Amino acid sequence: MKQLKKRYYVLITLALIVFLVLFFLSTFVKNYINNNSVELTGRKIELRELNINYLRVAIKASDLMVYEANQVDTFAGFRQLYVNFDPTELFSNTYSFSGILLDSLFVNAIRDENGFNFDDLVPAADTTNTEAADTISSNPFRFAIHNIKFQHGHLNFLDKTVDNELKLVDFSLNLPLIAWDSESSDVGIDFELGERGKVFVGAHVDQVNQTYTVDFKVDKFGLKDISSYAENTINIGGIDGYVNTDLHIKGSIENTMEVNVSGSTSLDSIHIWEPDGTDLFRLQYAKLTMDEMDIANQQYNISEVIVRKPIITASLNKDMSNFERVLLPVMTTDTLKQKEDAVSQTDTSSAKIPLKYKVNDFKIIDARILFTDNTLYRPFLYDLNDINVEVNKIANDQERVPVSFSINLNNQGALSGQSHINMLNPLVFNLEAKLEKMRLLSFSPYSEYHIARPITQGDFNYDISIDMTPTLMVNNNNIVINELEIGDKTQNEPQVKAPVKLGLYLMKDPKDVIKIDMPVKGNPSDPNFSISKLIWKALSNLIVKAAASPFNALGNLVGTRPEELEYIPMPYAQDSIAHEQRKTLDKIAHILEKKPQLIFKFVQRTDPKIEKDKLAVSMAKKQMLTESMPMNNEKQIARYKERLLAMEDNNPDLISYVNSKVPDSDGMPLADASRKLIGEDELNDAFTKLLINRNENINYYLTQEKGVDSTSIDIRTADLRNLPEQLKSCNYKVEVSIK
Numbered sequence: 221m222k223q224l225k226k227r228y229y230v231l232i233t234l235a236l237i238v239f240l241v242l243f244f245l246s247t248f249v250k251n252y253i254n255n256n257s258v259e260l261t262g263r264k265i266e267l268r269e270l271n272i273n274y275l276r277v278a279i280k281a282s283d284l285m286v287y288e289a290n291q292v293d294t295f296a297g298f299r300q301l302y303v304n305f306d307p308t309e310l311f312s313n314t315y316s317f318s319g320i321l322l323d324s325l326f327v328n329a330i331r332d333e334n335g336f337n338f339d340d341l342v343p344a345a346d347t348t349n350t351e352a353a354d355t356i357s358s359n360p361f362r363f364a365i366h367n368i369k370f371q372h373g374h375l376n377f378l379d380k381t382v383d384n385e386l387k388l389v390d391f392s393l394n395l396p397l398i399a400w401d402s403e404s405s406d407v408g409i410d411f412e413l414g415e416r417g418k419v420f421v422g423a424h425v426d427q428v429n430q431t432y433t434v435d436f437k438v439d440k441f442g443l444k445d446i447s448s449y450a451e452n453t454i455n456i457g458g459i460d461g462y463v464n465t466d467l468h469i470k471g472s473i474e475n476t477m478e479v480n481v482s483g484s485t486s487l488d489s490i491h492i493w494e495p496d497g498t499d500l501f502r503l504q505y506a507k508l509t510m511d512e513m514d515i516a517n518q519q520y521n522i523s524e525v526i527v528r529k530p531i532i533t534a535s536l537n538k539d540m541s542n543f544e545r546v547l548l549p550v551m552t553t554d555t556l557k558q559k560e561d562a563v564s565q566t567d568t569s570s571a572k573i574p575l576k577y578k579v580n581d582f583k584i585i586d587a588r589i590l591f592t593d594n595t596l597y598r599p600f601l602y603d604l605n606d607i608n609v610e611v612n613k614i615a616n617d618q619e620r621v622p623v624s625f626s627i628n629l630n631n632q633g634a635l636s637g638q639s640h641i642n643m644l645n646p647l648v649f650n651l652e653a654k655l656e657k658m659r660l661l662s663f664s665p666y667s668e669y670h671i672a673r674p675i676t677q678g679d680f681n682y683d684i685s686i687d688m689t690p691t692l693m694v695n696n697n698n699i700v701i702n703e704l705e706i707g708d709k710t711q712n713e714p715q716v717k718a719p720v721k722l723g724l725y726l727m728k729d730p731k732d733v734i735k736i737d738m739p740v741k742g743n744p745s746d747p748n749f750s751i752s753k754l755i756w757k758a759l760s761n762l763i764v765k766a767a768a769s770p771f772n773a774l775g776n777l778v779g780t781r782p783e784e785l786e787y788i789p790m791p792y793a794q795d796s797i798a799h800e801q802r803k804t805l806d807k808i809a810h811i812l813e814k815k816p817q818l819i820f821k822f823v824q825r826t827d828p829k830i831e832k833d834k835l836a837v838s839m840a841k842k843q844m845l846t847e848s849m850p851m852n853n854e855k856q857i858a859r860y861k862e863r864l865l866a867m868e869d870n871n872p873d874l875i876s877y878v879n880s881k882v883p884d885s886d887g888m889p890l891a892d893a894s895r896k897l898i899g900e901d902e903l904n905d906a907f908t909k910l911l912i913n914r915n916e917n918i919n920y921y922l923t924q925e926k927g928v929d930s931t932s933i934d935i936r937t938a939d940l941r942n943l944p945e946q947l948k949s950c951n952y953k954v955e956v957s958i959k
Contacts, residue, residue, distance in 0.1 A: 262340055264291040278304040288337060295337065299324035299372075319367040325391070326373070332380040368395035373411065384448030388413055416462070417441035430473040438465040443490070455546050457497060461490035481513040494542065504529035519576040528585045535592040579614040593665070597712050600665035603630050618643045633658030633679070647690040647744050655682040660704065667706065672714035673721055678704035693742045697755060701734040722958045723763040726773040730814055770956040777814060778807045785811075788952040792826070792834035795913050797921055805918065808954070809926035821934040821955040822918060824911060827948035828940050832907050833891035837869050839906060840894040844877040911937050918952070931959070 250270040257265035268283035285297040300323040306316040330337040373391030391411035409421040422435040440462045447458045467483035490503035505528040511521040535542045587607035593600040606628040614621050619642050626636040637653025657679045664674040683698040706721045727734045740758050742749055771782035788804050808820055845863055867874060869890060878893045879885045885893040895903060915935045922928040
C-alpha cells in the first residue's frame, strides 16, 4: 500500500513538474529572448507577452520590438503573431497549420551610402563548395497552411541616397490555403501606398494546368513619392500626379514568356518642373486601354490612347533646349550603353518573332505648346493652343493610316490638315494642310534678328501639299501674304545681308498682296534630304532673287523690259532731257506712285576724257556760230540753235574755224584743237556744270513735273576719278532700295 502511494506520489510530482514547466515555459522563453537577443541576433529584441495554448496547440506573441544596431531606434515589430497548429494531421504525415495571423507588422527600412540598415541581419553567403544533394525523396515533405492573414501592416522605407521616403500603409494579405498537394490557391493583397495610393493584388494559381491569373489594381499612386528617384535620373526639379492601373494578367507557370495582359492604365494631374521651378510638362489626363498584350507572340492590341490637355513648355537657348538639358544625364548614359552594346553584340541564328501591334484610336485633345526662343536679340514667345490630333487604325502592316490635326496659332491664326502615313514604309507619305491668317507681327523677333527690321503688320496664308515616295517628293506651296509692312532698321546687325525687305516689297501686287506659287521637288533617298530645308531654301531664293533683280518685277509692273529701267543712256555733252529719257523717267514715276516705299537712286557715269572732248567740240561750235550769226531777235536765236543742232562734228567750216584760231593745229584731231581753243580751265568748269545740270534736270522733272516725293529719289554723280574702265560710258545707272 505504501509502495502504491509512493508511486502515485512520484507520478503526481512528475505531473506537477511538467505542468509547472509548461506553465512557465512561455515566460522562460520570453525572458530568454529579451535577455539574450543581442548575443543571439546582434540586435536588441523586446517581447512583451508570449502565450502558449496547449489545448489548441497555438502560440500567441504580442508586442515584439526589434531595435536598430544602436539599440535605441526601432527597426521592426508587430502587435500580435498567432500560430495555430493542427496536430491531428500528423497521423497522415502532414504538418498542418489551421491559421496564421500577423497583426500590425511594421518595418522601418533605411538605405544610405553604406547599404541597408538590415544588412547585418542577413548571413554572409557560404562560399564553401558542396556537392549537390539528391532532391528526389521517397518520402516527400507534406505541409498545409490554412488561413494565412497579414493585417494592418506598415512599411516605411527611407532612401537617404536620394532623400526619398516611401510609406506602405495598412498592408493586408489573405491566403486561404497553401499546401504541398493543393491543385489551386488564391491570394489577396491590398495596402495603401503613399499619401492617397491604394494597391490591390488578387491572384489565382492553377497547379493542375500550370497557369495563373492576377488582378492588379492601383488607385491614385502619387508620383511625388518617387519624385526623388526621377530627379536622380533626369535633370528635373520634381514630378507630381497620380497613376491608376487596372490590369488582368494571365500566364503560364512553366513558360514564363507566355503572358497576356489586358486592362487600362491612366495618368492624372501630371506636373513636371525644372530645378528652378519653371514648368516643363503638365497633363490633365491620359489613358491607355489594352485589349490584349501577348508577350510571347509579340502581339499588342490597344483599343484606345487618349491624351487630354497636355501642356509642354519648351525653350530654345543658345547652348541647348530645356528638354535636352533635362535629358542630358540619360542621353549620356545611352551613348555609353550603345557603345558597350556595339562591342558585345553577337550574331544569333535564332529567328525572332516579328512585332505586331494595333491601335484603334489615338487622340490628343486640347494640347498646348508654350515656346520661347532665347537665341535671338530679344525673346520670341509663341503659344500653340487647342492642338487636336486624331489617328485611326494604326497597325504594323497598315499602308494608309489617316491622321487629322488642327492647331490654334497664338490665337492669331489656324493650321489644319490631313495626312496618311505608311507604317510599312515611312518614306511613302502625303499631306494636305492649310494655314490661315497667321499674324506676322508676332514674328518680329526673327525679322529683327535676320534682317534688322521688325514686321509691323501682315497676315500669312499657306496651302501646302506633299506627295512623297522613297525616290521622289513633290511639294506644292501656295503662299498669300496680305498687307505686309516691315519697319525701320534697328540698331542690331542683320544676320542675313540680302535685301529681304526690298525683295518682299517688290513682290507685292497693286492690292498690297504677295502671291507665291512655289513647287519643290526632291529625292528622299538623299542623305541630306529635308522637306523644311527645301521649302525654306526655295522661298529664300525667291525673295533674294527678287531683291537682287528688282527691275524684273518693276518692269512687269509698268509693262516694259527690265533693262529699259536699269539704265538711262545719255549722249555725251547733252545737258537736257530728251524724249526717250523722259519716257523712262515717266515709268519710274509711275512705279513710285504704286510703290511709294521705294527709293530710286540715279548714279551719273561717264568717261571724263570723251565727255570733255565732245564738250570742247560743242563749245567750239557755239563760239563759231556766236561770232558769225547775229542773235538780236527770237528768229535769229532759233536759227542759231537750229544750225547748232544740225552741225556735225566733222563739219569743214568748223574745222577751218578751229584751225584758224589755234596755231599749229593743222592735222590735229578736232577734239584736241577744240580743247586748246576753249582752254582746260574753262573746259573743266563747263564739264562740272554739265554734270550738275544733268542731275538738276532729272530732279526737277521728277519732283516738279511728275510730282514724285523728293525722299523717293537720290541723284548723284559717281566717283569719276576711280571709275573702272568697263563702266566709263555716259548714262545713269538706276538702283532700287527701300525706305
